Structures are given as C-alpha cells and as structure tokens.
Amino acid sequence: MTEIFDLAASNLVSPIILSFALGLAAALARSDLTIPEAVAKGMSIYLLFAIGFKGGAAVAANGIDSTLLLAIGAGLVLSFGLPLIAFALLKIMTGMDRVDAAAVAAHYGSISIVTFVAATSVLEGRLIDAEGYMVAVAAAMEAPAILSALWLVARGGNSAKMDAGLMREILLNGSIVLLVGSFVIGAVTGEKGLAEIAPFIVTPFKGVLCLFLLDMGLIAGRGLRNVRGSLGMGAISFAILMPLISSAFGLVLGMMIGLSLGGVVLLMVLSASASYIAVPAAMRVALPQANPSIYLTLSLGVTFPFNLTLGIPLYLAVAQSVIGG
Amino acid sequence: MTEIFDLAASNLVSPIILSFALGLAAALARSDLTIPEAVAKGMSIYLLFAIGFKGGAAVAANGIDSTLLLAIGAGLVLSFGLPLIAFALLKIMTGMDRVDAAAVAAHYGSISIVTFVAATSVLEGRLIDAEGYMVAVAAAMEAPAILSALWLVARGGNSAKMDAGLMREILLNGSIVLLVGSFVIGAVTGEKGLAEIAPFIVTPFKGVLCLFLLDMGLIAGRGLRNVRGSLGMGAISFAILMPLISSAFGLVLGMMIGLSLGGVVLLMVLSASASYIAVPAAMRVALPQANPSIYLTLSLGVTFPFNLTLGIPLYLAVAQSVIGG
Amino acid sequence: MTEIFDLAASNLVSPIILSFALGLAAALARSDLTIPEAVAKGMSIYLLFAIGFKGGAAVAANGIDSTLLLAIGAGLVLSFGLPLIAFALLKIMTGMDRVDAAAVAAHYGSISIVTFVAATSVLEGRLIDAEGYMVAVAAAMEAPAILSALWLVARGGNSAKMDAGLMREILLNGSIVLLVGSFVIGAVTGEKGLAEIAPFIVTPFKGVLCLFLLDMGLIAGRGLRNVRGSLGMGAISFAILMPLISSAFGLVLGMMIGLSLGGVVLLMVLSASASYIAVPAAMRVALPQANPSIYLTLSLGVTFPFNLTLGIPLYLAVAQSVIGG
Amino acid sequence: MEMHDAKRVSIVIEAPLERRLADALTEAGVTGYTIMPVLGGSGRSGQWSREGQLGRSGMVNFICLIRPERLDGLLEAAFAVVEQHIGVVSVTDAKVLRAERF
Amino acid sequence: MEMHDAKRVSIVIEAPLERRLADALTEAGVTGYTIMPVLGGSGRSGQWSREGQLGRSGMVNFICLIRPERLDGLLEAAFAVVEQHIGVVSVTDAKVLRAERF
Amino acid sequence: MEMHDAKRVSIVIEAPLERRLADALTEAGVTGYTIMPVLGGSGRSGQWSREGQLGRSGMVNFICLIRPERLDGLLEAAFAVVEQHIGVVSVTDAKVLRAERF
Numbered sequence A, B, C: 001m002t003e004i005f006d007l008a009a010s011n012l013v014s015p016i017i018l019s020f021a022l023g024l025a026a027a028l029a030r031s032d033l034t035i036p037e038a039v040a041k042g043m044s045i046y047l048l049f050a051i052g053f054k055g056g057a058a059v060a061a062n063g064i065d066s067t068l069l070l071a072i073g074a075g076l077v078l079s080f081g082l083p084l085i086a087f088a089l090l091k092i093m094t095g096m097d098r099v100d101a102a103a104v105a106a107h108y109g110s111i112s113i114v115t116f117v118a119a120t121s122v123l124e125g126r127l128i129d130a131e132g133y134m135v136a137v138a139a140a141m142e143a144p145a146i147l148s149a150l151w152l153v154a155r156g157g158n159s160a161k162m163d164a165g166l167m168r169e170i171l172l173n174g175s176i177v178l179l180v181g182s183f184v185i186g187a188v189t190g191e192k193g194l195a196e197i198a199p200f201i202v203t204p205f206k207g208v209l210c211l212f213l214l215d216m217g218l219i220a221g222r223g224l225r226n227v228r229g230s231l232g233m234g235a236i237s238f239a240i241l242m243p244l245i246s247s248a249f250g251l252v253l254g255m256m257i258g259l260s261l262g263g264v265v266l267l268m269v270l271s272a273s274a275s276y277i278a279v280p281a282a283m284r285v286a287l288p289q290a291n292p293s294i295y296l297t298l299s300l301g302v303t304f305p306f307n308l309t310l311g312i313p314l315y316l317a318v319a320q321s322v323i324g325g
Numbered sequence D, E, F: 001m002e003m004h005d006a007k008r009v010s011i012v013i014e015a016p017l018e019r020r021l022a023d024a025l026t027e028a029g030v031t032g033y034t035i036m037p038v039l040g041g042s043g044r045s046g047q048w049s050r051e052g053q054l055g056r057s058g059m060v061n062f063i064c065l066i067r068p069e070r071l072d073g074l075l076e077a078a079f080a081v082v083e084q085h086i087g088v089v090s091v092t093d094a095k096v097l098r099a100e101r102f
Ligand SMILES: Nc1ncnc2c1ncn2[C@@H]1O[C@H](COP(=O)(O)O)[C@@H](O)[C@H]1O
Pocket: D012, D040, D041, D042, D043, D044, D045, D046, D048, D059, D085, D086, D087, D088, E031, E032, E033, E034, E035, E063, E064, E065, E066, E101, E102
C-alpha cells in the first residue's frame, strides 16, 4: 500500500503531471492563459504520429508474436462490453436519463490516447517494456463503444441517428487514421526509419507532452468551472469507480492472452481511460439530445486527472503484484 | 534499369514518402484528418528557414566558387525557358486554351521547394555532397516563369494584369525572402551559427518533413478527389512527361557549368518540379480567367508525387550514369 | 570603448539578431512574409515555459540564497519607480499629453521577456552564470508599472478605469502565470525533471528564438512603416535614453543586493526593456484614450531593437567594468 | 450598379455537422454558401469558446445568399439538419451584384 | 416556415474587452451571442492586421440576434463598454426561426 | 439611442486580392472596413476549404458600413477589383451608432 503511494507520489512530481496541474490551476483562477487551437491540434497530431510510429518500429524490431490478434480481439471485446457495465452503473448511481447515460457509457468504453501516452512514459521511466502493437489495440478500441451506446439507446425506443456516413466518419476519424497509419509506417521502415526521425519523435516527446497536458489542464479546468455544482456526487463517484472496474477487466483479459507486464498495464490503462475527442464529436451527430457538458466533464474533468495522477501508478502496482516482475 | 528500380524502391519505403502516401490515402478515403493551416504554414516557414540557413552555412564552409553565378544564371534561363516548352507541349497534348496552358506552363518553369528538400534528403542519405548555394538557385527560379507565362498570354492578344505591384509581390513573396534571407544569415554566421541552432534546424528536420508531407498528401488527395474525371489523359501525361524533359535540360546545363554530381541532381530536380504555392497565388491575380483546379491538380496531384517517388531516384540514377560518381 | 563595440559586433552577427533584422527588412520592403498568429503564440508559450522551467531547475540545483527575496523586492521597486522617471522625462522631451505619457511610462517600467531571453543567451555564450530566480524577478516586474501609470493619470484628474477585474487580469495574465508556473515546476522536479525534457526546452531553444525574433522583426517593421513620420525626434530619443537610465538603476540595485555579475546584467536588462504584450493589452482596457501606435512603436520599434543589438552588450560591458569578472 | 433582391441566410451550427449541412444544402439545390469560423458564443446551452475545445467541436457559420423564391426550400433543408441540434438560423433581406450567379 | 422578427446587432470591438462586453450583455439579460474572429480592418485609427499583432490585441465581432423590443437595452449595455473604445456597432433587421429561443 | 441609416456591404474575395481591394477602397475614399476570415465555401467554381489550401489561397470577407449616398462609389471601386475574379458582393440595409465616424 505504501508502495503504491510512493509510486503515486513520485509520479506526481513529474513535469508532465505538474504541467497538467498548472493548466488546471490557471483555468480555475480564471487566468487568460490559452494555447491556440491550431497549436493544440498540431501537438496532438505530433503525439499520435510519434506514438504510432514508435509502436510500429517496436513491432518491426521484435517481430509480431501471436498475441497481436488476441490483443486486438481483447480490445474490441472491452470496447464493446465496458459501455454496458458503465450504463448499468450509471443507472444505479445517478439519475441520468437513458440517453445521457448511454452517451457517458460510450466515452468509458472508448479510450484516451493521452492517458495511454502518459502510461507509456511511466513504463519507460521504470524500464518496463511493453508490446509495440498496443497502439494498434488503442486504435481498435476507439470506435466500438459508440456502437454499443447507440444500441443501448435504440433498445430503449429512443432514436439514435446511425447511418453509413456516421459509421465511416467514426472509423476514418483523424486520430484512428493517423495512429494506424503511422504504426504501419513505423512497422514498414523499422529501426532504420526510426533512427532517421528519432530526433523529432523520440527525444523531444516528453517536452511536447508537457505542453499538451498544460492545455488539457486548461480545458479541464474551464470545463469544471462551467459545470460547478451541476454534477451530482453520484456522477463524480462513477467517474472514479468506473476506471477501477474497467482496469480489472483489462487486467484479466491481458493476463489471459499472455501479454507482458507492460502490455497488461497498458491494456488496463486503455480500459480505464475515457475518450474526450472522438466520442464527443460522434455523440453530437448521433445523440444530439445528450448533454455534452455531462460527458465532457466526467471524462476530461474527473476520470482523466484521476488516471493521470493516481490511476496509472495504481494499475501498475496491481499488475506487478498480481503478475510479479 | 533494375538499379533505378532498386533505388526507387528503397526511396519508397522512407518515412517521408510513406507519410505522403498516408495523407493521400486518408484524403481519398474521405477521412477528416487535417493539419491546421497555421501549423502547416509554420512547418513550411521552418523548412524554408532551415534549408536556407544550411545552404548558407555550407557556402561559408566551402567558400564561394565561381560557379555560383553561373548556376544562378542557369536557373534563370531554365525558369524563363521551360514555360515555353511546356506551353508548346500543352498545345500539342491537350485541348487547353491559351490562358490555361500559359498558367500551367508558369508552374512548370517555377519550382517546388519541398521536392528540392526531399531530394536533398535523398542525397544526404547516399552521402552525396551538393553545392550549398543551390538554395539560392532555387530562389532565383521561383519567379521568372511567371513573366514568361504572362508574355505568352499577352502575345496571344489576351490581357494579363502585370503591374509594378504584382512584380513586387512576386519578387518579395514570403518564401523567396525567407529562403534568401536565411541563406544570407547562414552564410554570415557560418559554422558557428549553424552549431548554435543545429539542434533545431538539423536534427529534427526529417521528422518535420514527414508531417509536412503528410499534409501535402492530404491536400493533393483532396484536390484529386474534387477533379476526378475532369482532367484528360493528355494533361496527366503532360504532368509526367514534362518533368522528364525539364530534368534533361537541367542535366545538360548543370554539366555545362560544372556542378558536382549532387548539384546537377538538384538542378534537375528544380527543373522537373512544379510550383504550387507562389505561382498559383500570382496566377489568381494576373490570370484570373485561368482555372485553378487544372494547374493545382497537375502540379500538386500528379507531378509532385511523381517526382517524390520515381522522379528523384531516376534523376539521380541518370546523373550518376552520365557523370559517373 | 572598442571592447564594447567588439562585443556589440560579435553580438550582431548572431543568428538571433540577424533573424530579427531579416524580419524587419522584409516588413519594411512590404514582403508578404508572415508567421501565423497561432504559431507565434505557440512559440511564445514555448519560450516562457522553457525559460521558467530552466530558472526553476537552476534554483533547485543551487539552492535558494537569501538574495531571492531581495531581488524580487528590487524588481518591484524598479517596476513601480521607473514609470515616474519615464513620465517626467517624457514631459520634458516630448509634447505628449498626460495620458499618452503615462501609457508609455507603464511600458518602460514593465519588462520584455524576449529581451531577457536574448540576454540569457548572450550570457550563456560567454559562460557567465546568473541566478536562476531572475525569471521570478522578471515575472514580478510585469505588472506594478501599470499601477504607477494609472496613478499618474488619476493624479492629473483624468479617469483611468482600474477595477478588481482588471487587477486580476493583469496579475493572472497568461505570461505571468506560465512563467511563474513553469518556474515552480522546474524548482520542484529539479535536475531530474530538466533532464527528462531538456531535448525539448534546452537544445532547440535558440533555434526557436530565431524564428520568434523573425516574427518580432516583422511586427516591428510593419509598425514602423505605419507610423513613419508621426513620431517626433523627442519621443525616439526618449526610447533610447530611457533604457540607459533604467539600466543604471538596475545596476545600482543589483549590486546593492549582491547579485552575481550575470544577475546584475539581467536586472539591468529587465529594467531597460519595455513591455509590448501585457501592458498594451492592459492599456486598451484601462486607458483607452491613449494612442496605441505611440507606445507600441516606441517599445517594439525602437527600444526593443536597441536593447537587442547595442543595449545588451553595453550593459554587460558596463557591469563587467564596474563589478569586474 | 444593377442589384437584385436576395435573402441572406445565416446558420450557426455545430462543427461536427458541417459536412451534413453542406450535403443537405447541395441536395436542395443550394450550391452557393460561405462558411465562416466562430470563436465562441453563448446561448441556451451556456457559454463556450473555441479555445476551450478539443477535437472537432465548436461551431461554424454558414452564410447563403439566395433568390427570395428559393428561401423556403433552403430553410427546410437546413432545418432538417439543425432541428435537433444546437444552432441558430436567421434571415436578412439583401441585394446582390451579378444575379446571374445565383 | 414560421419566422419571427428580430434585430441583428453586430459589434466590432477590441479583443481585450471581449470578456467585459460578454459580461455587460449577460447583465443586461442578453444571453445569446456569437463571437467571430476578425483578421484586420481599417477605421479612423488606421489600418491593422491580426498578423501584425502580438498578445491579446486585435478585434472580435459579436453578433446578437434579439427581439426588437429588447434592442434598446442591448445597445445601452453594449455602448457603455464600447463608448470610449475603438469599435463599431450596427443593427440590421432580420427574421429568425425558433423564436422560442430568444 | 440615436441611429443612422447605413448600408452594410459584404465582399467575399480571393485572399491574394486582399491588398488590392483594400487599396481600391481607400482610393475611393472608403476608409472603414473589417476583414473576416472564411473557412470554406461553395459556388460556381466548386467547393473549397481552407484546410485544403497551400499558400495564400482561400478567401476573405470584407465588411464595409457606409453612408447610403456613398454606396455607388464603393460598389464601383470594389467591382473593378472583383469583376474578373471569383467572389460575391451583397448589400444590406443597416443602422449604425456614432454616425460621425462614417
Ligand atoms: N440570440 C443569439 N444571437 C446570436 N447567436 C446566438 C444566439 N443564440 C444562440 N446563438 C449561437 O448559437 C450557439 C448555440 O446556441 P444554443 O443552442 O441556444 O445554446 C451559441 O453558442 C451562439 O454561438
């Protein structure tokens, strides 16, 4: 137990976490500090490209082992299944209506790539290797949760707009395409390709991540300021309980399919993390009745910082104690 | 022959080319992946600054040899002359009217700095040196082609708006000023200046180039999607034939004035490449009757990817077999 | 004396200064070269984050000595006091009315962080250490001058809008928050944190600074072009005389509180520099009657380039000859 | 200069629906419109600002100049997309040059 | 489609006053507005362009659709902020869909 | 609040002509205008989007508020620039505060 807190504490004083905290504090204090939208989008493109490429290059270096397909399968199962659990939990813990609950559930089945990246940083800092293809698993987990949520709504008799256009938009959304595309480029060009562009995608990576998290903190802080008081304790508890439950499922599936310690931790983190980019946009199209400030605040304002600060070290500690290593 | 294909194949699996392919594929599949305009412009400023500075620093290191002026002269001759050849070819191969043909011709006399940069990367990868002042030649080749095109139009009795204001805009356009300016800064501050900022302009350069080419791929793909079917085979054949012809002129002039192997290849590449930034903007002012989708598609959608993938290794192979080395 | 000129000359051929000159020249020649607003803002966020973090890490490494509080106190005294001197001088040297003079005075009491950064670069180039907490002094000096200026206006019977909202905006303005915040992060995470992100905030720093100064040159040049002729010789002389006077105050206070040579130079530079970001925005709210083109031109168009080129080496030479070392 | 009557329709709509609205307008035969960026705003669903957004959120503003007799068709097509969403539709009388283009 | 009379008020104002104008409008009971970016312009205080600006300068454009009877209240509230500053206020007649929202 | 009649002229024009239009307006004595960014659009020359553009392409939107009697002068000056180019000109009736500024 103390070990977990030590881990969490040493995690907390990293520049990455403190940058997030700075953004959060600045926004709560109503500072006018902002990062231009174009710059934030540029950084997220950089991060996706870098993480995808490095994953691909790692696969090229280590070869594809048979667990790749199993891991993607596990990711799909989690992304399809977790929204059902989230939905049931929301029905018990909060007074949300079916549509809002389904929209929130979609976010918790999908993933946050920045949380994934932060976990990767923590693993690297502890010299724990992970399967390079986990970024492909991340990509696979982005979209299925949306389908589960729409099914939950349709089952309740409400109308949810799902058409071929939306399907294509979800599957070909920019972050999935960039992640998968750069993964493939990394896998094809391998170590040699990585060496060529490492001074761009490897060495300055953590620094860019700091600025990106500063922006995430600013956004989360502004969101929290706006909804202050309008979210009940039930919803907030859900946003902390759900990642714990999800990570347990990630742990079990990760061990079943034989992932390494690092891979299990990353699958736990993916399960525990909640989307705040792809899913919100899809919800505005498919479930416009759902209230965006509910799902954005829970995902970005509660679950994201929870995972970033306490969640990741906790999942790592649990995985280490269960798997050993 | 197999050697050329080997060269092309090894060129094709570089992260740079694959990034372009990724962008192209994403746009053709109608993904919503986009790079914000401001970020794309920021990257192009970075690339121009870096390439100019490095050229200047190379000149400072090696001294200016007497071919500098000859090379700039050759560049001017090519930029003035190639549009005439392109125009004649377009008249033969396509049914374009005089104004459209002249506008396209202007693009092929001018240059694409990204193609130049990609060629520099290939040369560096093969450890082939080139004259640092080739970036000055590139700058010199940007504008003259516009004048030739306007002369072609005026000769045909159409009106083309050329005034002092436009002339100044063309000559002082941002990319020329930045390229020449950073070349001068590089030449003045020399190796010492380069050492100070090399971690910014040298080591991460290729990585930035990847992201920039991702964006070029996205733009080219969107352009191709829009004009699908409206361009005849004649025009498309022109966009592949013309660079081959141009590069031959570049080869001959480059050898005549005694450039090194690398310098000859770069002059071939400059000749073969077509503008898609400076010239289109000038055409909108001077030849508004010309259809932008024709010249943009040929230049960015056909000739640019052709040069990037097959053209550069081909020009290199030809130059090597002719010059030896 | 020759020594100062040698210093200035060697300072003048640095890529940083020449980039500023390039921007200035491009704008005066009416080139359309521009750096997108979002990119410029992104670079300034990068610079503030990097400089704050490095200052904090330096404090973590060397420990806080007792002069920290004294230095911040000196900064506050200078920022409160210098506007009074500037105001008196403006009244003598120019025909500005009270409001315009007070607005200009506010700028000269506050600071320019880019001038500070450029001075840091010069010190590093000469291997002269400075107290890491000087960035905290810089942050402390941003705002007080605004209060002095408003007091000067109010004393004259004019109305100046100072309310709690404006006070908060000034104190929590983005650059102060980012500078102080990253300083704290650097101090908390120390050498270890710095090592993690040094490839982002240390090695490419000077290169980013070049591009940022290119933009500053463009902006200063456009400003100068617009006001051409409308500023009298009196105002322009003020913009060169005032930094000399301010730096003398900085020198005396810096020596009194026992700063190192580097620290004294930086306090001189902070005193001599004039704001062009935080103060102008505050003036638009609090003193809308004041003419922005006067204070922006003096600060950005005259004092900034003066400090960058001649001022910094001069202050360094003076400090060296007075303190020795 | 000769000018022709027209209606100027402004539609503020969430950015994720941009493509859908463009498609709906095109289907309704409206091929002329200009899309302008929106920085932020306030309405029944509260205040928002582009700088507080991640991803594709935010809003955009479609401006259509159209012959008066075609207004109803446009509004119906637009309304089908806007209906369930956050957004505002307004119409102003205007005159246009070069009516042959509309 | 049923439409309702409204006024469209456009206020071009310096960016550092954005928050103050928003607050003034909210206090005056105007909770619907859209803020649009401005690239540059020209007026009595000369030409300016966003690309020649550092920091928070520049201008923004507030657009408010409002019931005609509430126009005066809005203008008074806005004018109190704009008065001493660089800026332009204009009003156009408009029609809006979904009047229940205004 | 006292308001004065004015015309609101909107000109959507290709970005490379921005400086030329500004100069033409200035020459015609029109010194007040606001330039707004355009994200994309559709017209006779097809669809385009700012994100699919390299370089200086794209369009911008000039807005001029002007006394009614000066409208013709403005339109003539603007039309000389817009004529051969892609672009749209529209005019709306408006009221302005602070007419002394126009
Ligand atoms: N009365 C109004 N005038 C101008 N814009 C409005 C108005 N009402 C709403 N909007 C815009 O439409 C968006 C959504 O409005 P709502 O659906 O009322 O939340 C707001 O954020 C504003 O940008």
